[in-house]
Amino acid sequence: MEALDLARWQFAITTVYHFIFVPLTIGLAPIVAGMQTAWVVTKNERWLRLTKFFGKLLLINFALGVVTGIWQEFQFGMAWSEYSRFVGDVFGAPLAMEALAAFFVESVFLGVWIFGWDRVSKKIHLASIWLFALATNLSAFFILAANSWMQHPVGVIYNEETGRAEMESIWAVLTNNTLLAAFPHTITAAFLTAGTFVTGIAAWWMVRLARTKKPEHVETARNVYRPAVLVGVWVMIFAGIGVIWSGDVQGKLMYEQQPGKMSSAEALCEGTESAEFSILAIGPLYAGCEDVNHVISLPGLTSYLGTGQFSGEDSYLPGVYDVQEEYTERYGDVTADGEPVVYTPPLAITYWSFRLMIGFAAFSVALALAALWLTRKGRVSDNVWLGRLGILAIPMPFVACSFGWIFTEVGRQPWVVAPNPTGIDQVRLLTERGVSTAVPPGVILTSMIVLTVIYAILAVVWYRLMHRYTIEGVPDSVRDESPEAQDPDDTDRPLSFAY
């Protein structure tokens, strides 16, 4: 394999892996902060127990997000140095801002939160988790600013002399309409993931305890886990609405900004009015869209996603062929081998990842509805199917998030920086031109194998810890460890928490 293929696989593996941990952190941090707020305000111990329980899971998860994130920043320069040279003037800024504005807050205040239960006042301790939660979300904003610029380069001019993209307006980069849609979509997807996680675990525990019929267990199910189920459900409901709304906005933008991505999501060959939304296609998608049979389709829906019109002239969507023709005429790039560039992403991946993203998110809907119904009017459910559905649903939004990113990134191909139809033509870069030229393929292969092996080992450790700490459940007894609640003369007591 060539350096390009290896670097692409490496980017795909490490990024999809990193983004397993990220959405849960983004969504769970504010939920845990909310639980701790409820404890501080109501002084009801249930919220402290839940804070400790979900807080532990949050920390186990966050650790891997942190350590896999360093590679994310390094690999642009290491494996994609030519990309970095071309875009650095614009692309580096949001990354540096992320570190300065978000990472520092995140890691410094998380340290205060983990170790500070008995060191800082209750209010400062609560403020620490909120700062941590806000910073994780802010961090997502800057990263998405960088990514959205690759989808839709704005605020930039092309320097003929150096052959580089140069930033003209940071404001344009940070208010990119692609970003303003991608940010809510990513954040709400993260909240959907975390809401499903909380509801799934709490529902499983509620059912498990209720089925013992022991009064003290049923009491814990009612008093601790049922409220947690509902917290997760309401997060899912709001996040779910947000995901659909922001996804709809993204569809319209995609139609304007990256028409090839839209048509390849549908494996739509020829441009058409009132384009159908295909649910199941059979045929050799890997070979193109020629012999593909759209077996089940919803009329006009794809046109609606792209244009807001189900039918009529305004519902026209260009097909894969139209985009190929237009881009060839406009850019006419050739590959390193002198072949004309194919401006169509791999359809099998775009078509299926788009559907799987939507399909996997549907499990959360089922869980939210089931949990809401079975806990109605103060009920504590002992329905074993709710517990099973809860556990089953937990991984699904993670998978949906992965497919969402796979769709976004693969759908942009062959570009690493897609040309902006209303922008400056020269600010565009083919993925194959972005890879490091000074790094031999064997070296990239080595790093890919090393990272994959390490990541696989860490995944096993992470999973077993998450799994076992979930089975441990909320602590039976908690105490207020804050300095206010301590005997001020007792300065010799051990730390309330230590590694």
Place this chain on the structure above:
Amino acid sequence: MDLAILWFVIIAVLWTGYLVLEGFDFGVGMLLSILPRGDKEHREKERRVLVNTIGPVWDGNEVWLLTAGGATFAAFPEWYATMFSGFYIPLLLILVGLVARGVAFEYRGKIADRVWARRCDQAIQLGSWIPAVLWGVAFGNLVRGLLLDADHQYVGGFWALLNPFALVGGLTTAVLFLLHGSVFVALKTDGDIRERAARLASGLSVAALVVAGGWAIWAQVAYSVTWTWATVAVAALALLGVVAATRARREGTAFTLSAVTIVAAVVLIFGSMYPDVIPALDGGEALTIAEASSTDYTLTVMSWVAVVLTPLVIAYQSWTYWVFRRRLSTKDIPAPAGLSWQKIKDAAF
């Protein structure tokens, strides 16, 4: 002042922050099986004392690296691209080290088991030694220069990075971080371990004087400019000061002075590189500050961001050091809070 030069200075400041802060993190990690003494149980307690001296702060310290990396990307894309692709293998190894020790810090206490703790300790030590040495190798090569072609691509290959000067550079950072770590432990702990750390620090500052002094003189004679002799003098005086201050049990002063040594080393490194970001080697091309830098617009934007946020970062990060200012000893360490290995093992997939 020229904005590109200002950013060269800012990058140096960010690396200084990183190496001073994570320098003692590395040192503590490297000392994890060197300092603790006594029977099995006591050694485990002392190791937990060591880990917890940096527990609340290590992650915040590491962000200085991410900021230095991100700022280099934003302010000097050419530098970032050439350096990171040229140092591919060393950076990969550093990264593996940072991953291993980060996870080990966070997961060490999650399972209460002797074998697990030992595995994590090994990961922490390996993950501290590797970067401690390799950062020195990398900076040694930047002082010496790299073989670049006309397109500013590194063409020297991996083995050329392991030249004697760079390797002594690696030894230098390793010794400096060991010293910095032991001074930090003396400052942050109480009891036996504090005494041991102080004794070790005295010895290490003499070792550092020899190793780092030798490397600095080599750098001065072979690659540097006249004014950076001042940094060599400052570092030497600071190292002597560390010996005196440790003997006088002025651990705060000793820590400040070992930090000064690291600052002096960074000034020497960046001073020798100036006005290049990558000096030329053997008739190859140099990459200069002016060639590598972003446009004035980008640098202006980033300057505002840095001017507003950096003091804020320093303020709240310092505050956390104040929050966790208490010295730790074995009696402060609570019983292990993790789950037993049996419980982890019995949980079916």
